[in-house]
Amino acid sequence: MKPDIPSGVQHILQTLADAGFEAHLVGGCVRDLLRGVEPHDWDICTSARPEETEACFAGHRIIETGLKHGTVTVLEESEPCEVTTYRTEGPYSDSRRPDYVEFVSSLEADLARRDFTMNAIAMDLAGNVSDPFGGREDIQAGLLRCVGEPARRFREDGLRIMRALRFGAALGCTIEAETARAIHENRHMLRHVAAERINLELCRLLEGGRVGDILRQYPDVLCEFWPELGPLITLEQNTPWHCWGGWEHTVRAVEAAPADRILRLTMLLHDIGKPGCKSTDENGIDHFCGHPAVGAELADRMLRTLKFDNRTRERVVTLVKHHDVQLPPQDRVVRRWLNRLGPEAFFQLLEVKRADGMGQSRALVKDRLTQLDEMRAQAEAIIAQGQCFSQKDLAINGRDVIAAGVAPGPEVGRVLNALFERVLSGEIPNEREALRRLL
Ligand code: ATP
Ligand code: MG
Numbered sequence: 001m002k003p004d005i006p007s008g009v010q011h012i013l014q015t016l017a018d019a020g021f022e023a024h025l026v027g028g029c030v031r032d033l034l035r036g037v038e039p040h041d042w043d044i045c046t047s048a049r050p051e052e053t054e055a056c057f058a059g060h061r062i063i064e065t066g067l068k069h070g071t072v073t074v075l076e077e078s079e080p081c082e083v084t085t086y087r088t089e090g091p092y093s094d095s096r097r098p099d100y101v102e103f104v105s106s107l108e109a110d111l112a113r114r115d116f117t118m119n120a121i122a123m124d125l126a127g128n129v130s131d132p133f134g135g136r137e138d139i140q141a142g143l144l145r146c147v148g149e150p151a152r153r154f155r156e157d158g159l160r161i162m163r164a165l166r167f168g169a170a171l172g173c174t175i176e177a178e179t180a181r182a183i184h185e186n187r188h189m190l191r192h193v194a195a196e197r198i199n200l201e202l203c204r205l206l207e208g209g210r211v212g213d214i215l216r217q218y219p220d221v222l223c224e225f226w227p228e229l230g231p232l233i234t235l236e237q238n239t240p241w242h243c244w245g246g247w248e249h250t251v252r253a254v255e256a257a258p259a260d261r262i263l264r265l266t267m268l269l270h271d272i273g274k275p276g277c278k279s280t281d282e283n284g285i286d287h288f289c290g291h292p293a294v295g296a297e298l299a300d301r302m303l304r305t306l307k308f309d310n311r312t313r314e315r316v317v318t319l320v321k322h323h324d325v326q327l328p329p330q331d332r333v334v335r336r337w338l339n340r341l342g343p344e345a346f347f348q349l350l351e352v353k354r355a356d357g358m359g360q361s362r363a364l365v366k367d368r369l370t371q372l373d374e375m376r377a378q379a380e381a382i383i384a385q386g387q388c389f390s391q392k393d394l395a396i397n398g399r400d401v402i403a404a405g406v407a408p409g410p411e412v413g414r415v416l417n418a419l420f421e422r423v424l425s426g427e428i429p430n431e432r433e434a435l436r437r438l439l
Contacts, residue, residue: 003033003127008077009042012057013125016083019056021048022107023083024122024130031118034139035171044083045110045122049103053083069101086110091156108132115153115160116167117145142173150182158189162201165218169208175217183221190224195307198225202306206264212255215268219247226302231275238286241360246274249359256358257351262312266319266348267355269299273320296321318345319352327353329374332426334382338389339424343379350376388430391420395432396439404439415439 005013005025016023023046029039046053053072054062063073063080070085088109089098104110107122107130114120117135129136133147144167146153146160154161161183168175175183190198202222205214215222219233235246242249253267273295274288281287299320303313318341327333338346354372357365388394396419398412406412419438423430428438 003123005125006042006077006079008079009044009081010125012044012074012076012081012083015056016044016046016048016053017125019048019052021046021052021056022124023048024107024124026111026122027114027119030121030123030129031135031139033123034121034136042079042081044081045086045107046083047086047105047107048083049085053085069098070103087113089113089156112147114147115157115163117147118167118173120147138176142171143176144168144171144173144179145176146179146182150179151186154182154186154189158186158191158193159197159201161187161190161221162193162198162205165214165221166201166205166208169205169211169214172208172210180217183218187221187224190221195225195305199306199308203261203265206254206268207259207261209259211264212251215251215254216248225306228272228298228302232272235271235275235278236286237274237278237288238280238284240285241364243361244359246271252359253355257355262315262319263348263351263355265303265312266316266323266352269295269302269316270320270323270352270356271295272298272302292321292324315345315348319349322349323352323356327371327375329371329378331378331382332424334375334378335387335389335424335426338379338382339391343383346379347376350379388420388423391416393430394420394423394435395430396435400432400436401439404436 003025009025013023013025023044025033025042026045027043029042032039048056050067050070050072053074054064057072057074061075063075065071065073065082070087072083074081074083085103086105086107086109087101087103090100090102091098111120111122111130111132117133117138119135120131120133121135122130138145144164164175164179164183167173205211208214219229223230223233232250233247237244237246237249244252250268250271253270254264257263257267271288271291273291273293276294277288277291279287279289296317300313300317303316308316322341327337337349341349350372354369357369357372382389394416398416401412401415402408406415419435422428422438423435428434
């Protein structure tokens with residue numbers, strides 16, 4: 001098969017070959033080509049040493065990405081392409097980069113250091129495939145399998161555990177039995193992995209189309225970095241609203257949310273406060289009073305542990321905190337929440353509430369889901385009509401208040417606030433004359 005490769009990448013492969021070196025596409029791009037998916041980046045492995053690679057591309061823009069580790073990035077027709085010398089790896093004692101790498105002359109040795117069989121396939125310009133570990137067969141069968149002995153590979157580098165779950169969720173493949181067992185048994189290796197790296201893989205996992213299957217099968221792995229999930233995983237909830245336990249409900253809510261990082265993270269954490277707030281009444285019905293606020297605090301801590309950026313953390317915490325609010329579909333309620341959260345977060349909150357409802361007893365939440373649709377339509381209309389839901393949109397300002405005889409100072413703000421409240425509640429229209437008369 002002659003692969004469909006961008007001309008810039010072809011040029012790099014050809015240049016290396018013309019200089020007498022072996023050069024192959026490798027890793028994710030080959031995997032994706034074989035799956036019939038368009039690759040999003042292109043990696044090349046070569047027998048050329050880094051300085052030889054640099055010499056080959058003397059006329060190009062290059063970045064010495066990781067010279068010590070054998071990687072040179074060549075910028076060709078805007079397509080950045082990583083060219084890496086065949087190598088084997090020493091241990092990863094910092095769980096970021098191997099302690100040392102050793103350049104080798106055989107392609108097969110380079111493929112042997114790679115994590116999964118489907119990522120350990122090389123392909124040259126003519127489409128000749130090198131596949132010493134049966135990666136093509138595993139792709140065919142939809143199996144994610146370690147190269148070599150799984151337990152050893154996960155002990156070398158704990159990040160591979162999260163990569164396995166991410167590939168399982170994103171590509172929808174089954175994790176092969178021995179690989180799966182080694183993941184469970186070596187999950188503690190994640191303690192040695194930098195938070196930022198876990199964070200990245202977790203987000204890609206959550207955005208995957210098969211996220212539910214992975215969350216159901218590997219909750220123990222998530223508990224390694226987020227032990228706070230433990231009590232939620234075993235939580236039973238005996239309420240008319242819920243036909244599922246805490247974890248199954250959470251998983252269903254994650255699946256029901258759009259494949260968006262913020263929304264999926266929110267659904268994963270939305271009920272994290274429940275175990276700590278559980279009480280059972282005389283009829284045996286469970287209640288979880290105050291769980292959104294408690295959950296927001298826990299979520300904040302958990303997101304800090306994984307070093308999420310402030311914007312992501314603050315947004316998820318806000319959504320967790322408000323996920324359970326009652327939203328009667330009335331214009332004044334919509335305006336008030338648009339004011340409190342801003343339009344973006346408000347629309348996200350509607351998505352969160354929908355996903356939450358989808359994970360509950362279906363018959364009981366049907367009306368609530370319809371209400372959410374109404375609410376979205378109302379909010380869109382309010383925004384389209386330019387209705388006032390933020391104080392800066394009020395038709396009068398501080399100068400008008402002072403002109404009406406209020407002494408400059410804090411009283412001006414108080415008056416503006418009071419007027420804004422009446423506009424929000426729909427008592428008076430946001431019109432200059434009406435507001436002035438009231439003043
Ligand atoms: P994608 O780019 O879609 O995330 P990918 O498989 O290309 O998937 P990269 O992180 O770009 O993932 O890594 C490129 C290749 O390097 C992988 O396909 C794999 O062969 C190898 N690799 C990456 N990380 C590891 C690791 N931690 N252990 C072993 N091999 C790895
Ligand atoms: Mg890649």
